[in-house]
Amino acid sequence: MGGWFRATAGQTDPVTARVQQAVAARIPGAAALGLVPPPGAEAVPASRLADREWTAAVVRGRGGDARVAATVWWYSASAVLLSPPLAGLVAGQPLSARLADTALWLSPAGLPVAAVSSAPAGDLGAELRGSLGAVVAAVASAAGMRPRPLWAIATDSLANGLLALGRAVGDVPGATALAGRVAAAVGPPLPAPRYEDVRGRRFTRRASCCLVDRLPGGSLCTSCPRRPPAERRRLLAAVAVRS
Numbered sequence: 391m392g393g394w395f396r397a398t399a400g401q402t403d404p405v406t407a408r409v410q411q412a413v414a415a416r417i418p419g420a421a422a423l424g425l426v427p428p429p430g431a432e433a434v435p436a437s438r439l440a441d442r443e444w445t446a447a448v449v450r451g452r453g454g455d456a457r458v459a460a461t462v463w464w465y466s467a468s469a470v471l472l473s474p475p476l477a478g479l480v481a482g483q484p485l486s487a488r489l490a491d492t493a494l495w496l497s498p499a500g501l502p503v504a505a506v507s508s509a510p511a512g513d514l515g516a517e518l519r520g521s522l523g524a525v526v527a528a529v530a531s532a533a534g535m536r537p538r539p540l541w542a543i544a545t546d547s548l549a550n551g552l553l554a555l556g557r558a559v560g561d562v563p564g565a566t567a568l569a570g571r572v573a574a575a576v577g578p579p580l581p582a583p584r585y586e587d588v589r590g591r592r593f594t595r596r597a598s599c600c601l602v603d604r605l606p607g608g609s610l611c612t613s614c615p616r617r618p619p620a621e622r623r624r625l626l627a628a629v630a631v632r633s
């Protein structure tokens with residue numbers, strides 16, 4: 391992984407970016423978890439996400455209904471944005487969640503695919519509250535929607551991220567146990583993350599709707615919070631058996 395930390399968006403110092411390199415080295419499959427920038431992706435400062443004009447242009451560029459476009463985009467972007475601080479926690483080397491300390495890599499389609507934090511965490515709860523609050527405000531403004539559903543998406547990204555990291559390091563109970571503590575440190579309006587265990591496999595019990603079924607060709611989510619609980623558990627059981 392020798393040089394990826396140098397290809398930053400300018401605000402990420404090549405020396406301090408080594409803190410995330412050390413974290414990524416401790417997490418199997420770090421690249422798939424958005425911790426290693428892929429070749430060819432465009433780097434931008436994460437503070438762009440909080441720029442209302444930039445975010446409005448991203449949402450407009452995705453076309454269709456602005457609320458659907460913004461929601462689906464935030465579902466992906468929040469997962470990537472949270473990846474460094476959550477990985478740092480799981481690795482025992484907390485990384486800053488400040489937008490000013492973070493660089494994002496975008497795919498050719500404009501979706502965030504990796505993030506790199508360049509500094510150790512300070513008050514992680516306050517850092518997350520500041521970063522998520524700023525981006526949620528920008529996305530809500532861009533789509534003309536309420537912030538609450540976007541905070542629910544952030545909670546699900548938090549829960550999903552820790553679950554994925556737990557699977558990567560072989561300690562799902564340990565990683566997912568962090569979710570409630572992180573959310574409590576962030577505080578309202580971030581809802582509490584939840585999990586449910588089905589046939590021995592842990593799943594995020596979603597707080598949010600991603601609106602993906604409103605996209606052309608979009609299908610219903612297995613973990614849809616609007617499904618009757620018994621139906622959702624039956625579908626998740628099938629996933630658990632297959633995995």
Ligand code: SF4
Nearest residue numbers: 599601602603611614
């Ligand atoms: S299936 Fe459920 S979670 Fe998925 S987009 Fe539809 S309502 Fe939202």
